[in-house]
Amino acid sequence: MSRTLVAAAAQMGPIARSDTRKAVIERLIALLGEASSRGAELVVFPELTLTTFFPRWHMTDPAEIDAFYETEMPGPETQKLFDAAKRLKIGFYLGYAELAVADGVKHRYNTSVLVDRDGKIVGKYRKIHLPGWDTPQPDMASQHLEKYYFEPGNLGFNVFETMGTRIGMAICNDRRWPETYRVMALKGSEMILVGYNTPDDHTGNFDFDSLTQFHNQLSIQAGAYQNSNWVIATAKAGHEEGSNLIGQSMIVAPSGQIVAMAVSTADEVVVAKCDLDMAKLYRKTIFDFARHREPEQYRLIVETKGPVTD
Ligand code: ING
Numbered sequence: 001m002s003r004t005l006v007a008a009a010a011q012m013g014p015i016a017r018s019d020t021r022k023a024v025i026e027r028l029i030a031l032l033g034e035a036s037s038r039g040a041e042l043v044v045f046p047e048l049t050l051t052t053f054f055p056r057w058h059m060t061d062p063a064e065i066d067a068f069y070e071t072e073m074p075g076p077e078t079q080k081l082f083d084a085a086k087r088l089k090i091g092f093y094l095g096y097a098e099l100a101v102a103d104g105v106k107h108r109y110n111t112s113v114l115v116d117r118d119g120k121i122v123g124k125y126r127k128i129h130l131p132g133w134d135t136p137q138p139d140m141a142s143q144h145l146e147k148y149y150f151e152p153g154n155l156g157f158n159v160f161e162t163m164g165t166r167i168g169m170a171i172c173n174d175r176r177w178p179e180t181y182r183v184m185a186l187k188g189s190e191m192i193l194v195g196y197n198t199p200d201d202h203t204g205n206f207d208f209d210s211l212t213q214f215h216n217q218l219s220i221q222a223g224a225y226q227n228s229n230w231v232i233a234t235a236k237a238g239h240e241e242g243s244n245l246i247g248q249s250m251i252v253a254p255s256g257q258i259v260a261m262a263v264s265t266a267d268e269v270v271v272a273k274c275d276l277d278m279a280k281l282y283r284k285t286i287f288d289f290a291r292h293r294e295p296e297q298y299r300l301i302v303e304t305k306g307p308v309t310d
Contacts, residue, residue, distance in 0.1 A: 003276040005163055005191070007232050008040035011249035013266035014240035015052045021077040024050055029084045031269055036088040038271045041117065042163060043085075046236035047095035047127075047172045047195035048110065050078070053236065054097075055145045056199070056243055058136040065149070069099035073113055073121070086119030091163055093232075095171060095195040097149070098126070110150045112169050112195060116162045123160035126153030127171035129180070131202070140204055142243045146173075159187040165276050168229075172196040175233065176219045178226070185227035186289060190279040192229050194220075197236045200244045213246050217258070225256030228282035230274045237265035254282045 010031035015024055028045060035043045048054075054068045073096065074082045085092050091114070098111035110130070114123035130152055132144030157180060159168045168184030168191070175194045184192055200212045216233075224231040230253060237247035249262040251272040260270040283289075 002278075003164055005165060005274050005276060006039045006041045006271060007191070007230070007251060007274050008035035008038070008043045008269050008271045009232050009234040009249040009251055009260070009262065010035055010043045010045050011234055011247060011262045011264075011266075011268045011270070012046050012049055012236045013264075013268075014238040014245070015049075015236065017052045017054075017241055019052070021050055025077055025081050027267055028081050031267060032081070032084055032088060032090060032092070034269045035271060036090055038269065039273075040090060040269075040271050042232075043090055043092040043269075044193045044232040044234045045092060045094050045195060046234050047112070047197050048097055049094060049195060049236060050096045052241055053197040053199075053243070053245070055132070055149050056142045056241065058143055058145060058148070066099060069097040069108060071099050071101075073098070073111075082115065082119050085115060086117075089117045091115055091117045093169060093193040093195065093234075108150050109153060110146060110171055111153075112171055112193075114160055114162065114167060114169055114193070122162045123158065123167070123169060124155060125158070125169035125171065126151075126155050127174060128153040128157070129173040129177055131173040141201055142199055144199070144202060157183040157187070159184050159189040165190045168192045170194040172198065175223060175231075176215070178223070181223035181227040181229060181231075185229055185283075185287075189227075189229055190276050191274065192223070192227075192231050194231065194233045195236070196233065198246045200246055213248055216246060216248055217250070220250065220252050221256045221258065224252040224254055225282075226287065228254045228279050228287045230254060230276070230279060235262070235265075237262070239265075254279045 110127035134147035168189035247265040251260040
């Protein structure tokens with residue numbers, strides 16, 4: 001009998017700058033309820049899912065900036081989400097902007113937490129790959145200033161034992177970098193959760209930007225297949241404050257197959273029963289690190305000085 005976990009990607013449509021945390025959390029709880037009614041045990045929400053994607057603007061007023069961050073998790077408003085999930089016995093991944101104070105110094109991270117089915121935070125991750133720029137770029141319709149608003153994550157990529165499996169977390173741009181999946185797979189993950197906010201005009205170069213959806217699928221499917229992991233990837237989507245964010249929230253199997261994908265750019269839940277032993281199958285055949293990537297092969301891969309001629 002295979003081990004299974006019913007997972008859901010709970011895609012969020014646009015969040016306006018004027019939307020209150022209260023209104024957003026009501027939407028998140030509604031998505032949680034729909035996922036539960038369809039048998040979900042784990043729900044993945046998007047990156048920065050409590051507010052609009054504010055790194056698209058250059059703000060300088062500290063109070064205006066701080067309003068987009070959470071100083072505690074759960075806090076007074078997010079506690080309602082935790083309570084609803086605990087009542088429904090559903091675990092979840094939540095992306096948000098974290099304002100942390102260490103030794104009296106403020107640190108700002110693009111963060112996600114993994115909450116188990118009893119409402120307990122069992123894992124935290126802070127985004128490592130921060131795309132875009134740290135200063136406004138001339139002639140860009142939307143800015144992308146995550147390097148201005150966040151520090152690179154200082155927790156690394158970790159894997160958390162929960163819900164009968166081993167789960168890793170990543171955030172948005174991380175999903176484009178092979179090491180994201182590889183590090184967690186080497187630490188034994190069977191499932192990787194990733195929320196994203198992906199505008200379709202990131203570079204302003206049409207030849208590149210017109211491939212945004214293709215690159216989204218390519219990154220996630222390759223990461224899943226080459227590392228024998230299930231990947232649950234969830235978008236904040238839609239036309240949000242003048243920016244078009246792609247949808248395509250999806251659940252990808254260790255085979256690389258997309259088993260479920262959102263068809264809208266609004267609030268939408270997609271669900272799949274994930275066979276966790278499928279990850280083990282790929283790990284024990286094609287991608288058996290121990291058998292196929294002996295230290296000698298690693299040495300040859302990383303140390304060989306080319307070109308090598310016989
Ligand atoms: N957003 C985007 C992402 O990596 C981006 C940035 C968009 C990069 C399009 C490349 C192409 O999906 C975040 N928040 O990382």
